[in-house]
Amino acid sequence: MAQNKTMGKYELGYHITPAKGLLNDPNGLIQFNGVYHVFYQWNQNGTTHTTKSWGHVISDDLIHWVDQPVALEPDQWFDKDGCYSGSAVAFEDKLYLFYTGNVRNEKNERESYQCLAVSKDGVHFEKKGPVIDQPSGYTAHIRDPKVWQNENNEWWMVLGAQKEDLTGDTLIYHSTDLIDWTFKGSLMDQIEDMGFMWECPDLTQFEGKSAFIFSPQGLTVKGDEFNNIYQSGYLTGDFTKAGKFLPDDYPFRELDRGFEFYAPQTFQDSKGRHILFGWMGVMEPEVEAAVPTIQDGWIHNLTIPRELDYANGQLIQRPVVELEKLRQGQPQVLIGKTKESLQLSTLQNELLFNWKEAAGSFAFQIRNEVLVEYNQDSGRIQVTRTNWLTKKRESRAVTLKRPLTQMQGFLESSTLELFINDGEEVFSLRYFQGQEVKTVAVSFCETGKEPEIIIYSLKH
Ligand code: FRU
Known part of the structure; x- marks a missing residue:
């Protein structure tokens, strides 16, 4: 993947990897003016999880990727300690990125800002600052906005959150112009035993069925299930006009049964395909610190792109x-x-x-x-x-x-x-x-x- 750089014996070809440093979540997946864009969480300066930017690659075919200038860097008061995960939408010939500004205040407490950045050319982004206030009843663990447009040209956003009682949740917001957002409450009624924080929510709509994909932290191991440090999975159900997700009578199911899969995001391309990328790097910290590619100055990769379908009550994933x-x-x-x-x-x-x-x-x-x-x-x-x-x-x-x-x-x-x-x-x-x-x-x-x-x- 990396151009003009040798990345050692574990260099990957068709997977998206960082040219150097650490990659984590896929962000801002979109096909914009016919070109596929993938952004990703990127620590450019080291192979640990310190300050994150948005790395950026583009492709005509989802397989051959070309590095672009870094799209978002933490350089403003509202994102000074990291431009965290988020999503992209196209509107009136512009590309809109929604992301979380991570801030440590003077008392070293966490603050989170849900921010907007806009681009005309899909390469250079102008930051517009925060568009959503911190809601009451939630801790500062609130992040990873995922935005989409419904058939009436209105916008919805889901946002990962933690309630003050330290349980995970997902919030839902509505907008008609991508700037003013109205808080509609929790996406769904509370489910028991679903951990302390839900990261990277994503509501994917198929004909007649929706899938709510999210990455809960803090699930308990249940036999063959939930054995990794954190999980990513989904519920199927219906998304109502009022912005509620009503789950079917199925439990939360993991999207991937392997060791390394987390923080997936989906988008729909011009052919109508739902395409998913995940991060192949979620690990216990000491296992991550021992990944051999660190010697070559880089760590982690995204999954291959997978086409997502809904069939027989479940999600199906196939290589594109x-x-x-x-x-x-x-x-x-x-x-x-x-x-x-x-x-x-x-x-x-x-x-x-x-x-x-x-x-x-x-x-x-x-x-x-x-x-x-x-x-x-x-x-x-x-x-x-x-x-x-x-x-x-x-x-x-x-x-x-x-x-x-x-x-x-x-x-x-x-x-x-x-x-x-x-x-x-x-x-x-x-x-x-x-x-x-x-x-x-x-x-x-x-x-x-x-x-x-x-x-x-x-x-x-
Ligand atoms: C998931 C995550 C997100 C956050 C990002 C920071 O892996 O923790 O919730 O936005 O990574 O890099």
Whole structure:
């Protein structure tokens, strides 16, 4: 991704990474005048979470990204300690960015300002300052405005918040001009046991159904669920004209079952697709501090873009079709050779597994590092890797709603994103191997039902 810069042996190709420093949340996702824009939380000056700016890349195809000048820097009284996460909308040929100004006052207490910046060319932004006051009943943990327009050309904003009783919440605001915002209260009635803070809310509307995506902090581990430090997931339901979200009778579901996935944001492109990017970097602080890319002066990446759909009561995520452009030449196709170890010549690969019927139980290993195991009796699929700090093996898992028939994996030098059953579940993770392994060995042992395996080399 980085241009004219060597980023070491874990350099990524088609993932968005920072040229240096630390990247976190995707921000301001939009297609503006035909061009895709991705902004991201960026500490330009180091690989820790200190002061954040908005980094900026653009693309014609969601795959090849070109660095732009930093879009927002913390240089005003209302954002002096960080331009935190937010979103973008286009209105009357201008690009509007809504973001949170993070401020530490003279007593070192947190203050948050929901701010606007406007651009004509999509590159240079003029800050207009705060557009929303701190509401009463909430702490200063209030951030990450996500704005969208409804079919009547009115604007809505959801805002992540913490109530004074230290529970998470999401606020909803309404506007007709993007400048004056009316507070409409909580987006939804309180749900129990949903943590102390909800970050990065996003209301995505499909035909006839809405999905409220958010990143709650402070959930308790429940079996295979909620095992990462923080979670990102969704509720399906209906968004009323009065600005309330009425959830369906389903619990909060994680969007991704892997180790590294947080703060996703969506947008709709000119083809009407809902596209999601997430941050592949949420980690316990000591694990984050040991990420090997820090030696090369950078840390973290975004996920590949995923097309989001609503089907059978749940969200489905599939890699955007543009990723097929990365496929080089003819793929290796393997049928009935699944007990062999496969040597691959590149570090970037797409792996497709198709079973004619449901898969039998199996285990396979990628680069002798990431182990994927499936149990056909329980329907549980588990992904295991080595933790680069503790050197211990660790796993994440989910029980599938229906038998496994298909998997699609995107593999880079230190990332794996594995889409299961046509996007019904996804595992995203980083992995770091001590030695430089130029080849990828996929060894596949299974009991009975052999899949067709198609392996593409990818080139960026
Ligand atoms: C989520 C988050 C946001 C905040 C940003 C700061 O990862 O904590 O709530 O705006 O990161 O970088």
